[in-house]
Amino acid sequence: MSAKTIAVLTSGGDAPGMNAAIRAVVRSGITSGLRVMGVRRGYNGLLTGDVFEMNLRSVSDIIHRGGTMLYTARSPEFNTPEGVQKAADQCRRLGIDGVVVIGGDGSFRGARDLTGAGIPCIGIPGTIDNDIASSEYTIGFDTAMNTAVQMIDRLRDTTESHDRCSVVEVMGRRCGDLALQTGIAVGATTILVPEVPYDFQKDIIERMQFTQKTGKKHFIIIVAEGVGHVAELADSIEKQTRIETRATVLGHVQRGGSPTLRDRVVASEMGFHAVQLLSEGKSNRVVVMQKSEIIDLDITEALQMTRTFDVELYKIAHKISI
């Protein structure tokens, strides 16, 4: 068989490090003798044929850039059997023999379906939420956490100068990992995550009052997006403690920015690994990190795994932030 052609796309929410993954796919692909096509705006680009050939220089000077040079978008059309079929037909028409999909679980379901329609796909976990059960790490997570920490470090200055309490909402709809790690890193008095129910009186007010007795005058409470209601929380805290309390929603700022070293390196390894899988004729695999190593799993199996929240770390967090 002559030179194979592979394509790469980013899908779902963007995450810092996606460009490093794209770069690794393109470079590993080309240096392995493959042709590599870039697909714009996720599965939409497959449907509309918004695809272009990439060379070694197409991915120059992007490793340090946030966002994704291939753009990303949701694709309602692709989420139908007809859409999947149309995308597979387009791939055949364009001579695409395999696709690397960088995104989250939703994107992986697409990759599984497209594989089912005859186009071998490989998934790479790229989402700032770290909410993929099969992988202990997802590209973008480290950058998003560090961005949140840097913003909260700034909040700390003004919180401390005014003897206030700051209630801060960080990203994480169903997954409390970002809140937990961020909460430890900023020394939050309390961390609220979707995975662990909380008792307002015991977990917030009493902890604040205990540390107040030891001389603490300013407080940070971290709340995952999935718990939410930071404005109401702030009101309740101010009423009960009489400590001036302000709510802040960090929001989409956490999604952007130049990726940290970790996101660049993990993305590079995962991109390299994905191309190797396609080169070896593998398909319907997702590249994951487990126990610090980059391995791969069957996508279908990976999608059935369930996340476990690190309750042990959650307890440590509250033990040392006192």
Next chain:
Amino acid sequence: MSAKTIAVLTSGGDAPGMNAAIRAVVRSGITSGLRVMGVRRGYNGLLTGDVFEMNLRSVSDIIHRGGTMLYTARSPEFNTPEGVQKAADQCRRLGIDGVVVIGGDGSFRGARDLTGAGIPCIGIPGTIDNDIASSEYTIGFDTAMNTAVQMIDRLRDTTESHDRCSVVEVMGRRCGDLALQTGIAVGATTILVPEVPYDFQKDIIERMQFTQKTGKKHFIIIVAEGVGHVAELADSIEKQTRIETRATVLGHVQRGGSPTLRDRVVASEMGFHAVQLLSEGKSNRVVVMQKSEIIDLDITEALQMTRTFDVELYKIAHKISI
């Protein structure tokens, strides 16, 4: 007369660079032969006698820290004639012959009143809002703007990756300077400030549509806090343009963080200048920047000045962000 004693306090909202100003006051004071007292939590500390003597090392390793090492707070009691009298009495009791007040216009009114009660005061403009008519620059402004810009640069990544519009609220209740400068620096399609009325259709929608025709797919709209309503704005924009639009409120994060060089240097110069004034027996003066130079004005006169918004720069902003 034997060695004079001066005090320094920070009042009103905290601002990055206040520590550099405190440091300059303490060091200039001591090297000029004065005794320098630190007052905690603004005018409250004067009322309660929360005052301590500072030495050269009290202000070591604070020049790069955000917030204020002397803390700050509002003081309703001081805002009464009795409060001012009590504070003046405390100063006399503590042997304080002069006070340097770092803060905004509200703090300067306090300084004027305290001077009136017999304690010579000097004001230093410290507020991230740049809303002091008498000075073209206030300590903390540069840091707050750069923080806002860095956050919006992050937003830009995700805004661009998704072909979205971001509507971003930055600080500035009555003063649009921070919004204007930040808006220029991030290349905002439109900047809304309290000083200039806007036409939703003409200033936002039409500008977006014009640039869209030239190929632009993502947009940033900067809105000063005093204009507000970013969620509603985002909704209206999305409805009219069908471009996915998100609102973000940067909030108190803009108040904190290690001060920029400019804030450290200007604060150092102003702190030095304030002590010189007290040493020369001057009183009821505010240290300001005018045409790049550090000079001083009568506080009472300074408080009567009115701000002028830089309409020329506002026009340039919209001319080049297209």
Next chain:
Amino acid sequence: MSAKTIAVLTSGGDAPGMNAAIRAVVRSGITSGLRVMGVRRGYNGLLTGDVFEMNLRSVSDIIHRGGTMLYTARSPEFNTPEGVQKAADQCRRLGIDGVVVIGGDGSFRGARDLTGAGIPCIGIPGTIDNDIASSEYTIGFDTAMNTAVQMIDRLRDTTESHDRCSVVEVMGRRCGDLALQTGIAVGATTILVPEVPYDFQKDIIERMQFTQKTGKKHFIIIVAEGVGHVAELADSIEKQTRIETRATVLGHVQRGGSPTLRDRVVASEMGFHAVQLLSEGKSNRVVVMQKSEIIDLDITEALQMTRTFDVELYKIAHKISI
């Protein structure tokens, strides 16, 4: 006359903010009805005809990028009368009616010569050194200083943890502005600049020993590139004081990075102003900042001005860093 065509180039050392200036030139030019050409690699691009037409979108998403999208280089050929003539001929051949040159004094001499050869030129001061006598501010200066300060803040941590002295060389061959401002901002015990001779014993050793007596255990000495010899200085300091002393040369890192707000805003204003001058038929002007305002001067006169070092600020620096 039909639509005029102008060109823009960056010359000499690159500086953060140059992209913002290019963007302002391109956008102001096009919205004023001009055609705008980009010239690559300074005057070389004029000589070789490495020139391309720019549109509103050519400068999208560059305002926050360090370096220069037009590249820069020295041009020995242009530095001859024949070179200037050839460049002028190229301009005429390409239909270029005016050139905006972003760079330092060397670049301005080129602009003056090219004007002399019949091509109206306007200069914009872009150099991290702030070494242009006619302007109190040059594009890139603020970013370079803040980069230096952030690096030295990091050095401070390790210097403090080990009770050491750090001798740090910052940029500035003939001009001590960057060293002076940076030295104030990091609280340097001593600042050495090319403009002020120093006495090793009195200005370094005695100052260190004085502050040591007040309890200070770690020290930062800032040295401008033009003074140099930081390794030898560090050795001498360690020998005399027995304080462990390390030398660091910050180097070219100071040249890069995303520009600060100030550099973006000043560059935008200057770029706008430069196009206005060309539109009004002016020529051989340099856009400068004086007393916080953007004005313009005759290039030839500007090149004859001599810099004055801010000795007053230098004295303040040493008075408060004790």
Next chain:
Amino acid sequence: MSAKTIAVLTSGGDAPGMNAAIRAVVRSGITSGLRVMGVRRGYNGLLTGDVFEMNLRSVSDIIHRGGTMLYTARSPEFNTPEGVQKAADQCRRLGIDGVVVIGGDGSFRGARDLTGAGIPCIGIPGTIDNDIASSEYTIGFDTAMNTAVQMIDRLRDTTESHDRCSVVEVMGRRCGDLALQTGIAVGATTILVPEVPYDFQKDIIERMQFTQKTGKKHFIIIVAEGVGHVAELADSIEKQTRIETRATVLGHVQRGGSPTLRDRVVASEMGFHAVQLLSEGKSNRVVVMQKSEIIDLDITEALQMTRTFDVELYKIAHKISI
């Protein structure tokens, strides 16, 4: 037995995250019913009795600070059998029943010896070099790498604007991990580490020339401190390739700065784990990370392990940076 007393010290080179580890030791200790003493300047503080009791608030607002609040220093006296004996006697005199030592292999040898002299010790790996064989991660490594990456990202701007080559020395005397990870993250054309011999012609010149043919015009070469000679390398590269080449030594800047999230979190976990070991009566253990988990090993055995360099990752690095 009544309440046990433990001590904590930092030794060897400082590393960002040491404060987070100290904080975790102090807080976990106190909330577990222990008394916790801080020891200043490593083993010196034990010898001289420079020891103070810490409470919950002693470690407030330090988690985000670089350096070590307990200072650090080498201790030639402690490196003798008599020194160890004297330190053990001091511990007994001060009622110290266990010591947590945060540092590198040298510090762990001290901990082993002090345990031998009757004072149970626990080691925590804190060094930016990641050069501890028994642990896949050391506190400070992530911050140092990210600092290096941010500095090199800045260098990239100027390197690209001038079509240059930058040869950059990063930390790592015997261990190439920091150079390898940093090199991947910045997309270095070649990475030189002490663990892998290199061929100047084949590994540098030919790689540069190959990518030059694909259109690349600027280059970054990363060199570990243990390989060194960056100035000579730069000269040789410029001579052979005629590409302007500059050498930069990042130096001690890499040691400082606010720790990244990862360093804060890992340090918190390790500090917590160390106190648990002492509480359980364990001794002569070092807390390490293996396969992403925090476990503990016998110090003596840990010191005999040998590091393995990740040759696989090294190959990937060069495969995708082309």
